[in-house]
Amino acid sequence: MKIEMKIESILLVDDDEVTNFYNEYLINKMDICNTLHIAENGQIALDKITGQNGQEMIKRPIIIFLDINMPVMNGFEFLEAYTKLGDITKGDMVVCMLTTSLHEQDLKMANNFSEIAGYLNKPLGEKDITRIVDSYFEKNESNK
Amino acid sequence: MPFTEFENYLQPDELTQLSFGLDQSAIIAVTDVEGKIVHVNKLFCDISGYQKEELIGQDHRLINSGFHSKDFIKNLWRTIAQGKVWKGEIRNKTKEGSYYWVFTSIVPILNASGKPYRYLSIRFDITEKKLSEEKEKSAAALLSYVENIQSEFISTLSHNNAFELMLKNLLEYSGSEYGFIGEVIREGNNIPYLKTHSITNISWNKETRDFYEQNAPQGMEFRNLNTLFGRVLESGEPLISDDPYTDPRRGGLPEGHPPLTKFIGIPVKKGNRMVGMIGLSNKKGGYSMDFIQEVMPIINTCANLIDAVRTEKRRMETENILVEKNEELRRMNESLESFVYRVSHDLKSPAINIGNMLKMLRDNLDKHQQNPILTQVLSKLQSASGRLIQIVGDLLDISKLEVSKSEPKEFINLKKEFEVLMEEYDAEIKASNAQIHIDAIDKQCVFLPKIEIHSILQNLLSNSLKYRDNNRQLVIWIRVSTSKTHCSLSFSDNGIGIDTNRHKDKLFKMFERFHSNNTIEGTGVGLYILKKIVEKNDGMLTLESELGKGTTVTIELPLNEN
Numbered sequence: 001m002k003i004e005m006k007i008e009s010i011l012l013v014d015d016d017e018v019t020n021f022y023n024e025y026l027i028n029k030m031d032i033c034n035t036l037h038i039a040e041n042g043q044i045a046l047d048k049i050t051g052q053n054g055q056e057m058i059k060r061p062i063i064i065f066l067d068i069n070m071p072v073m074n075g076f077e078f079l080e081a082y083t084k085l086g087d088i089t090k091g092d093m094v095v096c097m098l099t100t101s102l103h104e105q106d107l108k109m110a111n112n113f114s115e116i117a118g119y120l121n122k123p124l125g126e127k128d129i130t131r132i133v134d135s136y137f138e139k140n141e142s143n144k
Numbered sequence: 145m146p147f148t149e150f151e152n153y154l155q156p157d158e159l160t161q162l163s164f165g166l167d168q169s170a171i172i173a174v175t176d177v178e179g180k181i182v183h184v185n186k187l188f189c190d191i192s193g194y195q196k197e198e199l200i201g202q203d204h205r206l207i208n209s210g211f212h213s214k215d216f217i218k219n220l221w222r223t224i225a226q227g228k229v230w231k232g233e234i235r236n237k238t239k240e241g242s243y244y245w246v247f248t249s250i251v252p253i254l255n256a257s258g259k260p261y262r263y264l265s266i267r268f269d270i271t272e273k274k275l276s277e278e279k280e281k282s283a284a285a286l287l288s289y290v291e292n293i294q295s296e297f298i299s300t301l302s303h304n305n306a307f308e309l310m311l312k313n314l315l316e317y318s319g320s321e322y323g324f325i326g327e328v329i330r331e332g333n334n335i336p337y338l339k340t341h342s343i344t345n346i347s348w349n350k351e352t353r354d355f356y357e358q359n360a361p362q363g364m365e366f367r368n369l370n371t372l373f374g375r376v377l378e379s380g381e382p383l384i385s386d387d388p389y390t391d392p393r394r395g396g397l398p399e400g401h402p403p404l405t406k407f408i409g410i411p412v413k414k415g416n417r418m419v420g421m422i423g424l425s426n427k428k429g430g431y432s433m434d435f436i437q438e439v440m441p442i443i444n445t446c447a448n449l450i451d452a453v454r455t456e457k458r459r460m461e462t463e464n465i466l467v468e469k470n471e472e473l474r475r476m477n478e479s480l481e482s483f484v485y486r487v488s489h490d491l492k493s494p495a496i497n498i499g500n501m502l503k504m505l506r507d508n509l510d511k512h513q514q515n516p517i518l519t520q521v522l523s524k525l526q527s528a529s530g531r532l533i534q535i536v537g538d539l540l541d542i543s544k545l546e547v548s549k550s551e552p553k554e555f556i557n558l559k560k561e562f563e564v565l566m567e568e569y570d571a572e573i574k575a576s577n578a579q580i581h582i583d584a585i586d587k588q589c590v591f592l593p594k595i596e597i598h599s600i601l602q603n604l605l606s607n608s609l610k611y612r613d614n615n616r617q618l619v620i621w622i623r624v625s626t627s628k629t630h631c632s633l634s635f636s637d638n639g640i641g642i643d644t645n646r647h648k649d650k651l652f653k654m655f656e657r658f659h660s661n662n663t664i665e666g667t668g669v670g671l672y673i674l675k676k677i678v679e680k681n682d683g684m685l686t687l688e689s690e691l692g693k694g695t696t697v698t699i700e701l702p703l704n705e706n
Contacts (some may be wrong), residue, residue: 016493022500100492101540123496 007133009058011037013045013078014067016100023065023124030126032133035059041070042078050089060092063132065124068099068106075099079113090115094136098124171267174253177225177260189268191246193239209237227260233270245274282317286441289313293445303453304361307341310446312422315344317442318435321426322402323678326366327450328377328418336366338378338421341453345518346402373423375521376409380418384431406430410439414447419454422446481546486579488539495536499529538669541599545676551593553681558597558624558633559584565601572609576618583685584624590631591703596677603670604697608637613692631701638694644687651687674699 010033014020020038027036037058039045044055045064051057067074075097082095096118097110110116117135120128154162166172167185174183181199189196192207192559199206213233223230230250235243246267252260284654293313297306311325324343328336340363347353369377376383377392385391388404408431412420422443424431436443506522562582574578590597605620621636642651642658650656652675657668671687674697678685683701 016497018497018501019493022497022504025504100496101489101537101544122493122501 004041005133005137006031007033007061007063007136009033009037009060009062010034011045011048011058011062011064013039013042013064013070013075015040015070016067016105019067019122026126027126027129030129032129033063042073042075042081043068044072045078045105046073049093050085061136062093063136064093064095065098065120068097076109079115083113083115086120096120096132098122150285152498166266171269172206173199173265173267175204175263175265177262179263180260181206188267191238191244193235198239207236207238209243211235211243220250224250224260224263227252227254227258233274234267235274243271244269245271282438285317286439289317289442290445293442293449296544297449297452303341303449303456306449307446310442310449311342311344314422314439314442314543317439318431319427320422320424322404323422323424325420325422325446326373327363327420327453328412335369336418337365337369338373338377339363341420341450348402372407373421376411376421376423377418379411380411382411382433382436382562383407384433386430388425408435410436410443412443412446412450414451419447419450481543484539485543486547488536488543491536492540495529495533499526499533502526504528538673542669542673542676545596545599545673545680551595553591553592553593555589556594556597558588558590558631561597562601562622565598565605569605569609572606576609576610576612578609578618578620580622582622583622584622588624588626588631589703590633590701592677592681592701596681600674600677601701603674606637606678607670608635608639608695611637611639611641611695613638613640626703629703631703632698633701634696634698636694636696640692641695642687642689643691644689652685 006036010027012020012023012027014023024036024038031124035058037048038112039048045066047053047055048058049062066075066078073081079095082090094117095113095115097116098120099106107119110119119130165254168663169187171187171191172183172185173181173188173572181202181204183513184199189199192199194206220230220232229252230248232248233245234248235245237243247270247362248265248267251266252263253262253264255261257266272630289310293306293310296309297303300306307325311323314320314325315323322344324340326340326343329339330336340360343356343360343364345353345356345360347356366373368374372383372385372388372391372393379669383393385393385407388407391407405426407423407425408427410422410424411418412422502522502525506526509518509522559582562584566580592600608618608620619638621634623634623636625632644651647656647658649656656672675685678699679700681701683699685697685700688698689695
């Protein structure tokens, strides 16, 4: 069942400008969310979802596409900080890893975080985005 | 006269001739019942070194060497006092103090009442016979020492034990109190020093006791050459000292050193090289050069043992170098593997970015511009970047395979794993209208890391899908059979096949392709990865194929760790 609904926010967490540029273009073209946000590292992403350090808090629900290798705060450090957030702050968020290639060690690390909803290899495709958004709505539908 | 039959066939004057003959051939003495000498012949004087006048009237014990036991002597006296003849071997002492052996018969001369009033002793020199007997005995003892030392070394492979035993034997054999066995070591400056392999504990206070306990096991080093053994080290010649305290060749002993009365230093040589030294001290009566000749078998064994120790040391050193080199090679290999991994990983992002930018360019260009050349260039660029992404991706897969080592093996249900894969490839399978038969009993498993069996099945399936024959429907058969020890997976298709005769050398090489058809996307690493995984897991892979008919890949994998 395909649910044609728009998600409120999508947050791209990646330090690569061209990747962000293309993914932004792709998501905008698909017209699947109301607001699209970009964070160049884990710290900025954290500030954006908590509304700290001068960042405006992003409206829920949020789908986060998270890269691993980033300066300042990498993907795993972000996940560590994220798991410590209160349930209310964390609520209504989906985290999806989006990496160039998942190394076994990375996979092991990632398995420690139950918060991760999925793993994707770059490049991000339209199908991937649709699947993640759809599964979010399916889950919410069944929870009601 | 019961003791002579001579009178039956000898004339009385012939008896005199007999006594003359005896006098010429035997050592003769006559004593009274107290043992006082009343007569000796010339041979007696010759062998004992005394003048006749020095002997007459003296107690016979004058020539006693003190060698025989009290019981031995008592028995002798008891026998002759009873009027019986005593026979035996006796060691006597010369005037100068040296020894000689005689075979002795003592004949009591009886008076009318049958009591002995004199003793006639008739002796023959057997010194040479006794010496050669002794030599034989000591040779046998030495042989057994050498045998024991060698078997100690061979059975325990510990030269320490063998040297300990050797020193113990030498002390015992020579009757020495202290000793050491050392190896001569020459360092860069060529000044020799001595490292002990075995040394008697002569510590005389706590300080020296501690020193002995700490250093004896791994060998003590003696570098002071201004000593008696230092002389041996420098000259390579044996040295005997009968009074080490006043010997001018000695440099001095530390205070408290146990008394040193006699000393012998024996160089241990292998060919002309002096490889070691044996030092012994405090043998009663001192040492002689003959002693060195006597114990030569032990000295030679010592030389061989030191040689063995050195060979072993060199072997260990070589082995250590080998281990180090191996480790270095392993590290280099590892860094090379992770280098390939890093490079392919880091190349993948920009390659993907180029592909995506080209996609964006095409999306936005087509709407505004109708330049046929530009469109063509863009399409070529896109296919080139697609190929770049794929090659980099394949490289990444291969290097991951090499970098990853520690993934644990587990039993994986083949049928289930294949069904998961079919779902992943659902679109491609539908597009090619493939018919897939899986002939696997539910319980059949392989024993591999999950990621590797996935990679095997994925490569097999994607190869079949890619290299299908467009003139007929693609049919794939998968058969699994297991024995107690192995799992066999056979994967067949009716695709375009490979000319295995022509390409047999290249089949499993990286980046080899066997079809000129450009419409088939492939980089030529599928079979390489397959083979690599199978070999890594001690399995076997065979490929049978015929052009225009199809391909069968059979993989056999062990079901346990080696």
